[in-house]
Amino acid sequence: MITARSLVKHYGDFPALDGVTFDLDDARILGVIGHNGAGKTTLLKIMAGLISPTAGSLVVDGIDVVRRPLDLKKNLGYLPEESRLYETMTTDAYLAFFGEIYGLSRATIQERGDELLDSLALDAEKKKIGELSKGMKRKVAIARSLMHDPGLLIYDEPTSGLDPMTSRSVLDYVKDLRDQGKTVIFSAHNLFQVEEACDLVLILRRGKVVAKGTMPELRETFGSLTYQVFFRVPDPATFATSVDYAASDGRYLAEARSVEELNRTTAALAADGATIERIESHYPTLEEMLLKIGR
Numbered sequence: 001m002i003t004a005r006s007l008v009k010h011y012g013d014f015p016a017l018d019g020v021t022f023d024l025d026d027a028r029i030l031g032v033i034g035h036n037g038a039g040k041t042t043l044l045k046i047m048a049g050l051i052s053p054t055a056g057s058l059v060v061d062g063i064d065v066v067r068r069p070l071d072l073k074k075n076l077g078y079l080p081e082e083s084r085l086y087e088t089m090t091t092d093a094y095l096a097f098f099g100e101i102y103g104l105s106r107a108t109i110q111e112r113g114d115e116l117l118d119s120l121a122l123d124a125e126k127k128k129i130g131e132l133s134k135g136m137k138r139k140v141a142i143a144r145s146l147m148h149d150p151g152l153l154i155y156d157e158p159t160s161g162l163d164p165m166t167s168r169s170v171l172d173y174v175k176d177l178r179d180q181g182k183t184v185i186f187s188a189h190n191l192f193q194v195e196e197a198c199d200l201v202l203i204l205r206r207g208k209v210v211a212k213g214t215m216p217e218l219r220e221t222f223g224s225l226t227y228q229v230f231f232r233v234p235d236p237a238t239f240a241t242s243v244d245y246a247a248s249d250g251r252y253l254a255e256a257r258s259v260e261e262l263n264r265t266t267a268a269l270a271a272d273g274a275t276i277e278r279i280e281s282h283y284p285t286l287e288e289m290l291l292k293i294g295r
């Protein structure tokens with residue numbers, strides 16, 4: 001269980017984080033989003049005990065991270081936004097090195113390294129890290145974060161710069177970790193991924209939490225369901241209706257914001273000679289929410 005209360009971080013006079021409060025249960029994925037400079041990395045570094053907050057409290061599984069950040073280390077896997085790997089080492093030597101730092105036995109290192117490379121579909125144990133592709137390097141960094149089998153994973157933009165296939169496999173892997181009982185906090189600019197994977201979303205703007213909740217809760221906050229009515233018209237040159245609609249490339253679309261408006265819209269279109277093709281419901285996406293919030 002994570003309890004963050006009124007976390008503040010000043011760099012000089014500048015408030016990079018300004019009163020961040022949230023709770024997160026175990027075995028959940030928290031997505032942290034916001035525009036560039038919103039404070040995501042700052043929050044993640046505080047969560048990982050790498051920098052101290054200027055004020056506020058953070059307790060992770062009973063550990064007071066502000067006072068005793070080192071106590072978190074055993075149970076934490078951290079993936080920085082850009083990880084510097086040792087380019088001349090082979091992947092297996094690299095993972096073994098980190099396993100040794102965590103005091104794992106040789107047998108455990110071997111077993112865990114093989115298991116991680118296998119589950120991340122990374123066929124690279126004998127390759128030098130400098131020879132790996134960007135996506136493979138990111139996966140090695142993820143494997144490194146998991147060598148000591150921590151319960152809490154803090155990943156700063158785990159899929160940044162990866163192609164769609166590799167992003168997908170990393171995201172599926174993150175969901176598997178959650179299903180194994182691990183807690184994951186990650187930041188991302190790809191909002192579709194956050195929408196899909198996260199149990200809870202925190203939206204930051206200039207260091208403040210402007211919204212937090214599950215996706216259904218955020219949708220409630222940022223506007224409800226709209227209905228899109230796609231229709232055909234018999235003769236575009238003579239078609240006339242009182243309904244507001246948009247037309248492009250022979251496609252006609254009207255929007256309604258409630259079931260009552262939907263009923264009025266479809267009835268009016270049908271009376272004016274249009275044929276209703278289909279009706280789709282549309283929830284605001286995280287992207288639309290961020291646009292609404294502004295910078």
Ligand SMILES: Nc1ncnc2c1ncn2[C@@H]1O[C@H](COP(=O)(O)OP(=O)(O)OP(=O)(O)O)[C@@H](O)[C@H]1O
Binds near residue numbers: 037
């Ligand atoms: N070490 C530092 N010294 C001074 N200012 C900093 C420092 N680190 C971050 N900042 C400032 O704090 C603010 C938040 O930065 P942070 O890196 O947390 O944002 P972010 O949301 O992760 O951004 P991005 O999406 O671009 O990675 C920015 O205005 C940044 O310039």
